[in-house]
Amino acid sequence: MITETDVSVSWGVALDGPELYAAARLLDEGERRRAAALRDDQAQRRFVSAHAMLRILVGQRLDLDPHLLAFAPRGAYGKPELVHHAFRLHVNIASAGDRVVCGVTESGPIGVDVESHSVIADANRFGELDRILLTPAERRVLGELEDRVGALTRWWVRKEAVLKASGEGLTIEPTTLQMSAPDEAPQLLGWQGRPVPALWMSDLDVGDGYEAAVVVVT
Ligand SMILES: CC(C)(COP(=O)(O)OP(=O)(O)OC[C@H]1O[C@@H](n2cnc3c(N)ncnc32)[C@H](O)[C@@H]1OP(=O)(O)O)[C@@H](O)C(=O)NCCC(=O)NCCS
Structure with missing residues (x-):
């Protein structure tokens, strides 16, 4: 049976200033390009914060450097998943207003909102x-x-x-x-x-x- 401890969830307020700058450095090239294409400042802050938060959470869970992780859309509807890793870890992120949420688990496909x-x-x-x-x-x-x-x-x-x-x-x-x-x-x-x-x-x-x-x- 799945319990709270099988699922790691992080949430926070979208970052700004030096924290946002530091978070952006965790992102890969593709994520930085997507962030730069967002016109709205708050959407950009949410995007960078959520993706950095997910990298940190997955990095902690797998004991890996957050920089080394790669995510890619999978399946008919493009749900992003962790790639290039033998260990099957399911991930998902969501953001709204100034909140960002991400979740990871080995127990099965995860959705957060x-x-x-x-x-x-x-x-x-x-x-x-x-x-x-x-x-x-x-x-x-x-x-x-x-x-x-x-x-x-x-x-x-x-x-x-x-x-x-x-x-x-x-x-x-x-x-x-x-x-x-x-x-x-x-x-x-x-x-x-x-x-x-x-x-x-x-x-x-x-x-x-x-x-x-x-x-x-x-
Ligand atoms: C998934 C979906 C509900 C997200 O809606 P939203 O309210 O705008 O955004 P949220 O903040 O809740 O979640 C966004 C995150 O969900 C994840 N996501 C994207 N597609 C997803 C999917 N099919 N299933 C689950 N999660 C998905 C992404 O990580 C995305 O963040 P990112 O764009 O920064 O990488 C919406 O985009 C959707 O219905 N997508 C599937 C259908 C579709 O349009 N596919 C087009 C590509 S084939």
Whole structure:
């Protein structure tokens, strides 16, 4: 059985100044090019911080220099994985607002996600997000909850973490996933058109105004 100790998760606030400069030095050529192509300063800070954090976490786990690691997109949907290493370590990163999260584990494909309440509140201005995100049964639960934005954000990150663990990402409609209520322990109850995979799931506390989740396919 998978436990918290099998999964290493790091999160933090996107770096700036000398720390950002130091983090950028951990990245490889391709990552630096991708960072430079990002126009938005905050997106650049998130990108560099998340990729440096992942390199440090994987380096610690494998006792390797973070510089020596290589990651490449794999599979039909381009989920990045660690390459050139005999040891099978699954990795994933996410960022939103000024938060970055990364997770690594040997136990199975991993997905992490983070989102801010403010982005979800904006996206839900016209009241459509619940239709894009939730099943009819989940929408009934939402109707009984006081903190709609908090609930939608938590549903969002839990579902996206499942879809990132599977590697399919948002090519799959989130409404095909039936999840437990946001004030209950995270659990995938049903998946339209396929059996429910065995998953380990946990919410992550990454500070006020954000929700985050980690999922491992076991
Ligand atoms: C994965 C996905 C949900 C990320 O959405 P997002 O909210 O914009 O970004 P997040 O912060 O949550 O995660 C971004 C990270 O997820 C990882 N990622 C990329 N593709 C992924 C996939 N298929 N599955 C899981 N993780 C993926 C990357 O490490 C990425 O970070 P990077 O771009 O800095 O390397 C979205 O990009 C997606 O649905 N991708 C799959 C389908 C697709 O568009 N494929 C195109 C290439 S074939």
